[in-house]
Each structure stands twice: as structure tokens, then as C-alpha cells.
Amino acid sequence: MTAMPLTEVGKRVLANVDADHGDYAESMMNVPVREYTDPERFARELEMVFRRSPVVVAMTCDIPNPGDWTTLDMVERPVVVVRGEDGVARTFLNACRHRGAAVATECFGRGRRLTCPYHGWVYDTAGKLVGIPGREAFEGIDATGLIEYPTAERSGLVWAILTVGAPLDIDDWLGDMASALDALKLGELHRHDVETRLPSGNWKATADGYLDGYHLGYLHKNTIGAKSITNRNTYDLFGPHVRIGFANKPILEQRNIPVEEWDMYAAFSLVHYIFPNISISGQPGNPLMVSRILPGPGVAESTVVQYQYFRAPLDTDAAKADAEAKRVKYRDVTYDEDFVTVIGVTRRFAALADDVIRFGRNEMGNQKLHHWVGRLLG
Ligand code: FES
Ligand SMILES: [Fe+2]
Structure with missing residues (x-):
């Protein structure tokens, strides 16, 4: 079995733009705030999701x-x-x-x-x-x-x-995500050797940010969301893993061109989210940003570690400077916009203890994350 090729993802993204909404889950999903905050549940998550499942x-x-x-x-x-x-x-x-x-x-x-x-x-x-x-x-x-x-x-x-x-049955764990990842040719990348390490709030609230295409045009409207047509996402669900397609404004100019000839990089963006904690942002043939969410030590904290990868070795000063500029830009957006928001969300969890977090039909990736965490906890 193989994942749907990216040309098909591109067509679906454009169809979503035309439909004025993204792929939809069957229904909304409410997740009790206590599922984020309960220390006993958190300890079970570390055990069942992070120590007894492939990572x-x-x-x-x-x-x-x-x-x-x-x-x-x-x-x-x-x-x-x-x-x-x-x-x-x-x-x-x-x-x-x-x-x-x-x-x-x-x-x-x-x-x-x-x-x-x-x-x-x-x-x-x-x-x-x-x-x-x-x-x-x-x-x-x-x-x-x-x-x-x-x-x-x-x-x-x-x-x-x-x-x-x-x-460890990795083929069973990956399913069709394997072919989606194969298309990224991760084995041929070259790392920019500067680590970015950032504090964030609760690990699942942090993951929620990586899994949703809904916030791009709001939280990131002046930065990485400026080129985006927000909330028109495609979601490919491969077991617990998710491939998310994001519409970019230039997709409108590709409408009358056969999809095989599209400027894919301009038309849409991709995130591959590997359950439970890895986000790979970027397209085949282009640089990729790999983010890893490290939960804990407590339920209210996580650390996000980011590395940038390029298609050619960074063997000139100009290439390194370019990579470093990209790193700093992405670091600032993710911390100032995403993680500051998630830290704020996490601070509100105590007061919201009896409430729920509400995921719309458009937040299919988030629904999948919470579904799978619950499933692994049994
Ligand atoms: S040699 Fe490793 S702890 Fe003593
Ligand atoms: Fe974000």
C-alpha cells in the first residue's frame, strides 16, 4: 500500500479552497481538560505512549x-x-x-x-x-x-x-505513513548543526499546535501564515500519524495548469506529524524543519527541539548563514507565537479543570492525536 501522491494532495487542497472549508471529521470532539492535567494520566502517557510504543x-x-x-x-x-x-x-x-x-x-x-x-x-x-x-x-x-x-x-x-x-513491528506501526515519509527522502538530508531548544507548555497542547492548520491565518497572520489560505487543510490519516496539506495563496494561480506542472512548493505546504511527538515541515526536494516535543518533566511543561535539514551539505559560509537566518526566523515564530500561546493555555488549565477542549470537524489531526493517546492508555 502507498500513500496518495502529492499531486492528488494538491488537487484536494485546491478543491478545499473552492469549497471554502478543509477536510472534515465526522463530528466535533470534546477532550476533558483533566486529560491534559491529571498527573496520574500523564505518568501513564509517558509509559504507554512514549516508552511502550515506537518513537x-x-x-x-x-x-x-x-x-x-x-x-x-x-x-x-x-x-x-x-x-x-x-x-x-x-x-x-x-x-x-x-x-x-x-x-x-x-x-x-x-x-x-x-x-x-x-x-x-x-x-x-x-x-x-x-x-x-x-x-x-x-x-x-x-x-x-x-x-x-x-x-x-x-x-x-x-x-x-x-x-x-x-x-517492535515498525511496518505495522507506520502503515502507509512509510511511503509518505519515503517521498521526503529523509535519508539524504544534511543537518544545520545548530540546535534550537525552546520551552513550551503541556506536551499535548504543544502537539495540538503542530497538528492544526486552523490557526495559521490568525496566530501567524503576519509571519508564516501570511502566504496561507487558512483552514482549507487536507488530512491524510495513517494510523496514528498524520499528513497535513496547507493551501497557499499561489494555488489560485495554478488552477488552469495540469497538476503535474504545478509549482508544488508555492501552491501548498506539508506537515508530516509522526505520532506521538515529531513534526516534519516541508516538501520533497526542499529544506525540512524537524521539531521534536519532549514531554515533562511535569505535566505543565515540555521542551521542543528543532533542527533544520537541507538537501545539500552546508559547506560554504553563505549556505551556513542562510541556514542560520532560517533557523532564527523559525525559532522566533514558534516561540513568540506558538509556545507563548501554549504556555498561556497550560496556565489556564487549572481554572478550566471542569471544562473541555473543543476540537471542530476541521481539527481532524488533533482529534486523531487524542484518540490514539486514549487508545494506547487502554
Ligand atoms: S566508568 Fe562509567 S560510571 Fe564509572
Ligand atoms: Fe503554529
Whole structure:
């Protein structure tokens, strides 16, 4: 099975513009505010949604070669994702088997060995413990390597389940989202090496912002929404994952051109939302912005980490300067407009405790998120 091609998405976006509304869910959906704020539910979300379901732990292009590694610190399961000498990406708990220190302390690195900075224990790229200074003091040690989590690599992304021994069927989890992601050619990207790390409010309220095309012409009317015809979105639902199409004003000029000849980039925008916490904004052939929502530590907070990816290596000062300008612009819009709003929403949750959050038929992506969180909590 494959996802509908982008030419079809373009036609649907234009049809939505003509119809004066976007794709509709069957009905509205009310989500009790307590589902956002209940600490006990939040703890179950971390467990069932983030530790017992597949999550993206790395981009393939972040660790292209044997020995490359990247770290991720999420839901109290800090990991290091390492590409082994055999080319296989593996996910390890980033905790030394001696006394628990982080064995990898940077976001990205490479080497044939990971050496714990605390007392110098050494691990190879398959996680095997291969060196202990003063080894005779540890005669009979019961640990042979780093703790490993089930891992799979698909569609330019590395996925793991942050629970030892849990079954991981990534094809089942992705369904047709795999072919939608394949079209983005994520494996061929090049990262702009400057991280953006921003505070936001409750993780689901933050995700709600990434999943809705409704707010673009209002909250972002003077910035990224200026080119948009807001609230005419297409939603492709692939299990828990969502592909959202956004109409842009130039789509009106494409009306009499065969869709195969459209300027796709001008006509519409795309967001691929990978459940539960990754948003990829951008089109095939163009730069992409990857945002990751890290829930917690408490129910009222999250952190959003953004990286920008380009189709060619950033090997000139001009390319780096251009990437940096894009990064700063996007950082400012997402913080000043999106996350400040979400922090404000989160502050109001206590007073709204007996009320509900109301999602319209046009907020189909949001409905899907809350449906799937509820489903995984059982
Ligand atoms: S904690 Fe890693 S070597 Fe001691
Ligand atoms: Fe936004």
C-alpha cells in the first residue's frame, strides 16, 4: 500500500479552497481538560505512549556512517543511538554499567568506542563492554554491555521502543505513513548543526499546535501564515500519524495548469506529524524543519527541539548563514507565537479543570492525536 501522491494532495487542497472549508471529521470532539492535567494520566502517557510504543530516536542522516552516534534525552530514558561497524543502528540506554554515568555527553559524535568519562569504561559500537580500567577489581562482573532497546530503521528514521525486550513491528506501526515519509527522502538530508531548544507548555497542547492548520491565518497572520489560505487543510490519516496539506495563496494561480506542472512548493505546504511527538515541515526536494516535543518533566511543561535539514551539505559560509537566518526566523515564530500561546493555555488549565477542549470537524489531526493517546492508555 502507498500513500496518495502529492499531486492528488494538491488537487484536494485546491478543491478545499473552492469549497471554502478543509477536510472534515465526522463530528466535533470534546477532550476533558483533566486529560491534559491529571498527573496520574500523564505518568501513564509517558509509559504507554512514549516508552511502550515506537518513537523516533534519530534521523538516518544524523548517523550515516559506522561509528556515528547521537543522543536523545526523553521521558527519563536517555539514549545513545549508534551505527555499528555492521551498519546497523542500535539504541542503548545512555548509562554506564559501572555507576550509571552518561557514556555519550554530546548531541552528536563519532568514533569506534564510547568511553565513559567517569572512570573510563569502554564500549564498542555494538554496545559491548570492551574495557575496564583496573579490571581485576571487577572479576565476575555480571554486565557485558550497554542496555539495548529494540530498534528498527525505516524511511530515513531510526525508531526504538524504550522498553527492553518489547516487540517492535515498525511496518505495522507506520502503515502507509512509510511511503509518505519515503517521498521526503529523509535519508539524504544534511543537518544545520545548530540546535534550537525552546520551552513550551503541556506536551499535548504543544502537539495540538503542530497538528492544526486552523490557526495559521490568525496566530501567524503576519509571519508564516501570511502566504496561507487558512483552514482549507487536507488530512491524510495513517494510523496514528498524520499528513497535513496547507493551501497557499499561489494555488489560485495554478488552477488552469495540469497538476503535474504545478509549482508544488508555492501552491501548498506539508506537515508530516509522526505520532506521538515529531513534526516534519516541508516538501520533497526542499529544506525540512524537524521539531521534536519532549514531554515533562511535569505535566505543565515540555521542551521542543528543532533542527533544520537541507538537501545539500552546508559547506560554504553563505549556505551556513542562510541556514542560520532560517533557523532564527523559525525559532522566533514558534516561540513568540506558538509556545507563548501554549504556555498561556497550560496556565489556564487549572481554572478550566471542569471544562473541555473543543476540537471542530476541521481539527481532524488533533482529534486523531487524542484518540490514539486514549487508545494506547487502554
Ligand atoms: S560510571 Fe562509567 S566508568 Fe564509572
Ligand atoms: Fe503554529
